[in-house]
Amino acid sequence: xxxxxxxxxxxxxxxxxxxxxxxxLFIAPVVIILGLFLALPVAMAAWVSVSDxxxxxxxxxxTTNFVGTENYSAILSGGGLAERDxxxxxxxxxxxxxxxxxxxxxxxxxxxxLVNRRILKGRGFFRTAxxxxxxxxxxxxxxxxxxxxxxxxxxxxxxxLVGVAGPNWFQDPNGVLHLLAGSLGITTPxxxxxxxxxxxxxxxxxxxxxxxxxxxxxxMAVFTTSGTFMLLFIAALQNLQxxxxxxxxxxxxxxxxxxxxxxxxxxxxxxxxVITLGLIGTWQVFDQIYTGTQGGPAKTTxxxxxxxxxxxxxxxxxxxxxxxxxxxFAIIIFFAIIxxxxxxxxxxxxxxxxxxxxxxxxxxx
Amino acid sequence: xxxxPIRQPIVDAEDQAPPRASDARPAxxxxxxxxxxxxGWVVYVxxxxxxxxxxxxxxxxIATSFKTEPEAAANPLSLVPxxxxxxxxxxLFLNSDFPLWFKNSIVVTVLVTFGRVFFDLLAxxxxxxxxxxxxxxxxxxxxxxxxxxxxxxxxxxxxxxxxLGIYDSYFGMVIPLLADAAGVFIMKNFFESIPxxxxxxxxxxxxxxxxxxWSIVLPMSVxxxxxxxxxxxxxxxxxxxxxIVSTQDPALTTLTKGVAQLSSGQLSAGTQYPLKLAAAAxxxxxxxxxxxxxxxxxxxATAGAVKE
Numbered sequence: 001x002x003x004x005x006x007x008x009x010x011x012x013x014x015x016x017x018x019x020x021x022x023x024x025l026f027i028a029p030v031v032i033i034l035g036l037f038l039a040l041p042v043a044m045a046a047w048v049s050v051s052d053x054x055x056x057x058x059x060x061x062x063t064t065n066f067v068g069t070e071n072y073s074a075i076l077s078g079g080g081l082a083e084r085d086x087x088x089x090x091x092x093x094x095x096x097x098x099x100x101x102x103x104x105x106x107x108x109x110x111x112x113x114l115v116n117r118r119i120l121k122g123r124g125f126f127r128t129a130x131x132x133x134x135x136x137x138x139x140x141x142x143x144x145x146x147x148x149x150x151x152x153x154x155x156x157x158x159x160x161l162v163g164v165a166g167p168n169w170f171q172d173p174n175g176v177l178h179l180l181a182g183s184l185g186i187t188t189p190x191x192x193x194x195x196x197x198x199x200x201x202x203x204x205x206x207x208x209x210x211x212x213x214x215x216x217x218x219x220m221a222v223f224t225t226s227g228t229f230m231l232l233f234i235a236a237l238q239n240l241q242x243x244x245x246x247x248x249x250x251x252x253x254x255x256x257x258x259x260x261x262x263x264x265x266x267x268x269x270x271x272x273x274v275i276t277l278g279l280i281g282t283w284q285v286f287d288q289i290y291t292g293t294q295g296g297p298a299k300t301t302x303x304x305x306x307x308x309x310x311x312x313x314x315x316x317x318x319x320x321x322x323x324x325x326x327x328x329f330a331i332i333i334f335f336a337i338i339x340x341x342x343x344x345x346x347x348x349x350x351x352x353x354x355x356x357x358x359x360x361x362x363x364x365x
Numbered sequence: 366x367x368x369x370p371i372r373q374p375i376v377d378a379e380d381q382a383p384p385r386a387s388d389a390r391p392a393x394x395x396x397x398x399x400x401x402x403x404x405g406w407v408v409y410v411x412x413x414x415x416x417x418x419x420x421x422x423x424x425x426x427i428a429t430s431f432k433t434e435p436e437a438a439a440n441p442l443s444l445v446p447x448x449x450x451x452x453x454x455x456x457l458f459l460n461s462d463f464p465l466w467f468k469n470s471i472v473v474t475v476l477v478t479f480g481r482v483f484f485d486l487l488a489x490x491x492x493x494x495x496x497x498x499x500x501x502x503x504x505x506x507x508x509x510x511x512x513x514x515x516x517x518x519x520x521x522x523x524x525x526x527x528x529l530g531i532y533d534s535y536f537g538m539v540i541p542l543l544a545d546a547a548g549v550f551i552m553k554n555f556f557e558s559i560p561x562x563x564x565x566x567x568x569x570x571x572x573x574x575x576x577x578x579w580s581i582v583l584p585m586s587v588x589x590x591x592x593x594x595x596x597x598x599x600x601x602x603x604x605x606x607x608x609i610v611s612t613q614d615p616a617l618t619t620l621t622k623g624v625a626q627l628s629s630g631q632l633s634a635g636t637q638y639p640l641k642l643a644a645a646a647x648x649x650x651x652x653x654x655x656x657x658x659x660x661x662x663x664x665x666a667t668a669g670a671v672k673e
Contacts, residue, residue, distance in 0.1 A: 022574040023497025030488040031503060033544035036529075038510050041521030048524060058528060114412050119405065128660055129416040132423070135656045135663065137603035139621045140645035143628045144426050147441070147638050154425055154441045223419070231664050284516040287605045291625040305516040312520050313610070322520050329517045 049322035059318070071319040075327065079200065082311075082320055086327075087199025088299050089307045093283060095210035096303070100221045101278040108226040108274065109267075112233030113259070127234075131227035138287040141224055146170060146292055149216045169216045173298035175208025176215060211300030217288055225281065229274045236270035237263070279335045283328065304328040430454070430643035437638045453643035462615065463644065466623035470602060470648075473538050473619060477601040480543040482593050486586070488544075489552025490578055494564070511546040516606060523610040537611040538619075542601055548593050555589035556582070588662075595659050602652055620648045 044059065052067045053059040075086045115126050133141065148154045149169035156166035167174075181187075189204035196203050210218060240263060248258045286305040289295060295302035295310070304324055312321025424444050429437050430453050432446040440447070457463040491497065492504055522541060523532075531537035563585075567577045583590075605621040612618070618626075624644045656663060 019495050019574065020497045023491045023495035023500065026487040026491035026495065026578075027497075027503055029484045030544040030546075030549060031506075033484070033540065034507070034510050034546065037522060037525060037541035037544075038513060038518065041518060041525045042513070044524045044528070045521035048520070059524065111415065114408055114415075117408060120408070120412075126412050126416055127664070128657075129419045131660075131664060132653075132656065133419060135599060135652050136649050137605070137621055137652070139603075139605055139625045139628070140649050143624060143641050143645040144422055146628065147429065147437075147642060148422060148425065150441075150636075150638075152438055152441065154422075157442050223422075280514065284514050286516045286519075287625070290605070290609070291628050294629060305519075308516075309519050309606075309609075313523075318520070325517045325520055329514065332514050332517070 045322045045325060048318050049326055051319055053318045055312075055316045055318050067319065071323040072327075074320060075323055076199070082317075084200030085299065085302065085307055085311075086304070086324060087201035088205075089302045089304045090199065091201060091206055091208070092210070092214055092300060093285065093303045096214060096218055096221070096285060097279060097282040099210060099215075099218050100225075100282045101275060103218070104222045104225045104229060104278055105271070105274050107222060108229035109233050109271075111226060111230040112237055113263075115230070116234050116237045127230075130230055133224045134227040136224075138224070139291050141220060142288045142291040145216065145220045167212045170213045170293060171297050172212035173296075173300045175205075175211055175300070177207055177209030179212075180209070211297070213293060213297055214301050217285070217292070217301060220288065221282065221285075225278070229278070232270055232274055233267065236267055240266050276335070280332055283332050283335070304331070426642050426646055430639050430646050432639055434637060434639055437642075438636075450639075453637075453639040454647075456640060457643055457647070462618065462623065463647075465616065466618050466620045467647075469617060470620040472535065473542075473608075474598060474601045476535070476539045477542045478594055478597040480539070481545060481548055481597040481601075482590055484544055485548035485552050485593055486583070486590065487578075488549045490556055490582060492549065492553045493556035494561070495574065507546045507549060511550075519606055519610050522607065526611050533612050533614045533617060535617070538608060538617065541611070542604065542607060545597070545600070548596065551592060551596075552586075552589060555586065559585055591659070592662060595655060595663055598655060599652055599663075620644075624648060 048059050049071055050066060050068060051059060051064050052070075053064045057063065074080065074082045077083065111130050115123060115130070120126075150156075151168040151171070153169075155169070159166040189202075193204035193207065194202050198206065244262055244266070245258060248262045253261070284305050285303045286309065289301055289303055289306040290309070293301045295306055305328060308321050308324035308328060310321075311317045311324060315321075425441065428444045428446060429441065431449050431451065433448060433450055433452070436447055492500065492507075526532050526537040526541065529537075531540070559582075564577050564581055567581045572581070603621065604619075605625060608617075608619050608622045612622075624641070627644060628641055
């Protein structure tokens with residue numbers, strides 16, 4: 001009789017100890033791999049970004065020296081090629097982000113609303129058609145895009161049908177806004193813009209808009225990502241359809257009014273998710289550039305991600321390459337924090353009670 | 366039937382929708398649907414036009430891969446080659462490293478998929494069910510890891526792989542891809558959605574943790590495991606940047622890396638569009654097959670995994 005509680009406590013602590021060991025055993029592989037190939041690399045790269053490592057031997061051997069913030073200042077204020085390249089890459093990617101994100105968000109929302117109509121034949125077919133580009137590899141899509149947008153390619157042939165002479169897309173370094181200005185008669189830049197510069201790029205060049213080549217990449221990004229985001233919107237729309245819609249219908253609201261005043265406000269959380277994922281994804285363009293243009297023509301499709309890679313692997317400037325990586329990281333974190341701040345308002349829509357962990361980011365690729 | 370438990374209702378809702386709608390387009394019976402039906406044809410026209418825009422490029426891809434090079438340049442729009450030729454495919458398979466790339470992609474994809482599923486299962490189960498010390502720290506660390514953007518890690522990954530002496534080897538290509546935090550999350554959410562009572566029953570009967578996991582939990586997890594299998598397959602088959610930084614030996618080139626280099630002219634190929642598009646078509650086939658077999662699951666998993 002007296003033994004029972006004793007036994008119970010002993011057993012419980014035994015189970016506890018065993019759970020401790022098994023728990024760690026179960027999680028060890030993931031922890032080790034993530035630590036070895038995520039945490040440790042970041043620490044090593046942090047060291048390389050403040051060193052003069054040339055890629056020979058180990059970065060921890062005696063021949064590698066600490067150079068302080070030299071690599072960072074070469075990129076941010078060096079006045080040389082490194083600074084100009086970084087500025088150019090930032091400009092290119094900035095236009096890529098600022099155009100891709102709104103376009104893909106709007107298009108995916110449109111697709112979702114169309115596909116999600118209550119009465120629709122062939123819903124599955126349309127959903128599949130719109131989503132398929134998202135599962136194919138970025139390499140295959142880029143190869144296809146190079147063909148579609150080549151000088152005598154499909155797109156230009158279609159443009160010719162309506163009497164437009166298309167550009168040689170991936171060879172055309174002209175900025176879209178510059179072309180627009182040119183068509184308005186502004187061919188020489190105003191001195192105020194041409195004379196001053198930021199990050200080694202004149203303000204006139206900052207205002208160039210995406211190059212024609214980059215525009216083709218923007219269209220490709222919209223083409224390949226809209227399907228994924230469409231699915232997010234469809235999922236959200238299906239949680240919405242119900243009493244509110246019917247109430248609005250009974251009140252005589254038209255379809256457009258229902259969309260504008262009932263659906264759209266309730267889609268806000270998803271809208272924010274999509275925009276944030278879009279922002280994070282579009283700052284990381286790499287595969288397409290590597291496969292398609294290597295930054296050309298005239299560096300107008302250079303992106304920070306590709307610049308970081310080529311600076312290190314092609315030019316053996318490992319310190320600068322790592323530093324660019326960290327600066328890109330900072331940019332992405334900046335947007336992630338903005339997202340956090342905005343998402344905080346999400347609590348006004350009490351829809352997610354089942355999950356306690358904060359939402360993971362960046363699940364798409 | 367649940368995948369990630371989160372998205373399950375979608376499937377049902379959509380499965381039921383089409384049959385009900387089948388005869389409702391031209392003459393709406395109920396007053397409620399009159400408005401949508403009146404504009405119905407506009408929606409259909411819009412959808413069909415959009416679908417053409419989305420599908421046409423892939424048809425062009427396949428058609429062009431069977432054209433001769435002059436025809437591909439002269440008449441890119443036609444979907445039926447004037448003279449059919451499999452020359453591009455012959456060259457790829459008989460006169461290039463393409464079969465080697467294909468083999469490498471398969472080896473890496475299979476290894477990564479198996480490893481990932483196993484590790485994600487273990488870790489997800491531990492996080493969902495086992496109360497061990499440091500659990501919340503591990504969980505927080507996983508969230509932090511998921512926030513690190515992949516391209517930022519290109520140089521760092523190379524540094525570690527190089528330092529560990531596994532550069533230019535299957536180890537370096539496979540091991541870093543084995544753990545993925547997103548998969549752990551999917552599994553954790555799944556395990557939390559199934560009732561604990563069954564496992565407790567097994568434990569009362571004297572089964573150890575691993576035994577319970579292996580013979581009770583695992584059989585119940587088939588749907589979630591399928592989700593991870595598909596996502597891992599897709600992810601590792603389409604992976605490019607990791608293979609760029611972990612290998613330089615041509616014998617270890619994967620499809621993505623090989624085709625990317627072919628496309629960018631690093632293999633001095635010129636503008637051989639039929640050849641390149643044939644390569645692109647072949648590398649799309651495996652993902653396309655998996656996609657068409659499991660499309661509902663894939664689409665639900667995508668929505669679930671990203672949205673949570």
